[in-house]
Amino acid sequence: MSDDLSFFFLLMSNGLLIGLMYSLIALGFVLVYKATDAINFAQGEFVMIAGFVTAGALMVWGAPLWVAVALALVSLVAFGFVLERVMLRRLIGRPVIAVVMATIGLAAILRGVGPFVIFSGTKPLPLPIRDEPFMLGPIFIPPIQLLGAGVSLAFLAGFGWFFLKSRKGIAMRAVADNQQVAMAMGIDVERYFGVAWAMTGVVSALGGILWGNLLGVDVNLALVGFKVFPVVILGGLDSIPGAIIGGLIVGVVENIAAGYVDPYVGGGTKDFAPYVLMILALMIRPYGIFGKRIIERV
Amino acid sequence: MSGLLEIRDASKSFGGVQAVTRVSLEAQKGEILSVIGPNGAGKTTVLNMISGFYHPDSGRISLEGRDVTELAPSRIAELGVARTFQNIALFRGMTVLDNLMLGRHVHMKTGVLSACAYWGLAQKEEVVHRRRVEDIIDFLRIQDLRRRPTGSLPYGLQKRVELGRALALDPKVLLLDEPMGGCNHEEKEDMARFILDVNEEWGVTVILIEHDMGVVMDISDRVAVLDMGQKIAEGTPDEVRANPRVIKAYLGETKAVPSTGGSRV
Numbered sequence: 001m002s003d004d005l006s007f008f009f010l011l012m013s014n015g016l017l018i019g020l021m022y023s024l025i026a027l028g029f030v031l032v033y034k035a036t037d038a039i040n041f042a043q044g045e046f047v048m049i050a051g052f053v054t055a056g057a058l059m060v061w062g063a064p065l066w067v068a069v070a071l072a073l074v075s076l077v078a079f080g081f082v083l084e085r086v087m088l089r090r091l092i093g094r095p096v097i098a099v100v101m102a103t104i105g106l107a108a109i110l111r112g113v114g115p116f117v118i119f120s121g122t123k124p125l126p127l128p129i130r131d132e133p134f135m136l137g138p139i140f141i142p143p144i145q146l147l148g149a150g151v152s153l154a155f156l157a158g159f160g161w162f163f164l165k166s167r168k169g170i171a172m173r174a175v176a177d178n179q180q181v182a183m184a185m186g187i188d189v190e191r192y193f194g195v196a197w198a199m200t201g202v203v204s205a206l207g208g209i210l211w212g213n214l215l216g217v218d219v220n221l222a223l224v225g226f227k228v229f230p231v232v233i234l235g236g237l238d239s240i241p242g243a244i245i246g247g248l249i250v251g252v253v254e255n256i257a258a259g260y261v262d263p264y265v266g267g268g269t270k271d272f273a274p275y276v277l278m279i280l281a282l283m284i285r286p287y288g289i290f291g292k293r294i295i296e297r298v
Numbered sequence: 299m300s301g302l303l304e305i306r307d308a309s310k311s312f313g314g315v316q317a318v319t320r321v322s323l324e325a326q327k328g329e330i331l332s333v334i335g336p337n338g339a340g341k342t343t344v345l346n347m348i349s350g351f352y353h354p355d356s357g358r359i360s361l362e363g364r365d366v367t368e369l370a371p372s373r374i375a376e377l378g379v380a381r382t383f384q385n386i387a388l389f390r391g392m393t394v395l396d397n398l399m400l401g402r403h404v405h406m407k408t409g410v411l412s413a414c415a416y417w418g419l420a421q422k423e424e425v426v427h428r429r430r431v432e433d434i435i436d437f438l439r440i441q442d443l444r445r446r447p448t449g450s451l452p453y454g455l456q457k458r459v460e461l462g463r464a465l466a467l468d469p470k471v472l473l474l475d476e477p478m479g480g481c482n483h484e485e486k487e488d489m490a491r492f493i494l495d496v497n498e499e500w501g502v503t504v505i506l507i508e509h510d511m512g513v514v515m516d517i518s519d520r521v522a523v524l525d526m527g528q529k530i531a532e533g534t535p536d537e538v539r540a541n542p543r544v545i546k547a548y549l550g551e552t553k554a555v556p557s558t559g560g561s562r563v
Binding site for chain 1: 349375376383390392401404406424463
């Protein structure tokens with residue numbers, strides 16, 4: 001195999017794996033949007049806080065790994081529940097901009113509080129997996145990316161099943177579709193909102209642990225959250241398969257940009273290439289690849 | 299004798315607009331009570347107060363003697379009040395079967411977490427509910443539509459599925475908001491038959507809002523007439539038809555006397 005071709009395969013495989021890790025975070029965003037119509041601009045900060053909790057438990061308090069992971073899961077789930085009860089429930093029925101601004105504000109607060117309460121500076125988040133990549137012919141795969149992709153796929157499939165097949169998931173879709181009608185079916189809408197935020201907490205906790213391992217934990221961990229926007233715009237705000245496809249596209253596009261364009265322009269295209277795609281998508285197909293096409297009826 | 303569902307002096311205003319003024323209604327167990335009136339008379343507001351979407355500013359609503367005035371819509375549904383909506387409100391992306399199963403929601407006991415923990419129990423429960431839903435599917439003759447997304451169905455069938463979803467709740471009281479609105483003659487006849495069957499065979503008390511006077515007069519046990527948010531008449535179809543105030547209310551609104559067999563203006 002030529003060097004060019006193997007370089008291409010390397011970029012692709014790496015992009016796909018990283019892409020699935022984006023999908024995991026995007027899943028957190030999609031879950032909340034699907035069930036509650038809220039756009040969560042603090043998704044990256046959820047992930048960051050999970051990283052802080054896990055790394056703090058491991059490195060500062062010296063807890064064993066399973067305790068740290070459990071702590072991250074429990075605290076993020078609780079955080080999701082409380083956030084819905086205390087803040088978002090009051091914003092139900094308000095214009096979308098109210099929730100957007102509230103979550104942007106929340107994001108800023110989390111970025112301030114995380115380092116202040118738990119630790120400052122950057123800490124590693126070590127996981128007991130090997131460092132040396134698996135070699136598959138010309139491509140090499142870092143084990144953390146493989147783990148991340150596996151966890152992502154498992155949760156994407158799990159939630160996909162939940163919404164498609166389980167009664168509770170279908171009820172949650174009913175809530176998302178039309179709150180008033182869902183209430184007339186006897187569905188306790190607010191409880192489902194809480195459950196949706198708690199689910200986002202689970203996904204964010206896992207995202208925080210995986211990305212924290214990859215990037216190290218500090219405030220900049222929240223920046224992975226920005227990648228959620230091109231992912232969900234490409235895939236569709238309310239679509240779980242869309243989160244997978246969108247994630248894969250973003251992962252591949254940024255790797256291809258980094259591999260082929262960066263050498264000519266001196267770097268940096270990786271960071272904005274997905275957004276170029278996002279803007280193009282908004283112009284051509286605003287409801288995403290799998291998103292629900294909303295037809296306004298008068 | 300007291301009614302199954304009683305509304306006592308209910309009033310509701312939105313901003314400065316008095317939508318409903320001191321309206322009292324009583325649905326006796328097992329009857330079909332129609333609520334008619336010109337557009338904007340407050341009919342849907344009354345229905346929304348019964349369902350708990352609006353709480354009256356004053357007055358009380360009770361179901362089987364129990365005060366339900368301030369209950370949330372989901373609680374009222376749990377107590378056995380089901381409804382359909384003026385504009386079809388099916389979950390459009392879902393199949394007919396999923397919509398009907400959602401109608402069973404109040405009877406499903408397992409919570410989100412316990413549903414995961416007691417997998418077998420949830421499965422058993424699913425079978426019971428599915429059986430009930432199949433009865434309704436047979437009753438409404440929509441056997442071949444089970445797996446169809448509701449959004450793809452013709453209008454009349456969507457109305458039928460929405461009725462089915464309300465029936466899946468096994469309601470004591472069924473609130474129907476213009477179940478025949480926008481339907482053609484044949485669809486209206488089918489719907490009228492379903493409503494009568496539900497009422498007679500299953501003993502469900504029906505409160506019906508409908509503009510088609512022919513249907514209303516044919517199938518109702520009693521008719522209440524609202525105009526400008528107030529009840530202006532109540533009685534058997536014949537009594538109401540002969541009531542001068544009713545004729546006047548309709549004349550003022552539509553310049554036409556409602557006649558049997560006439561369709562929506």
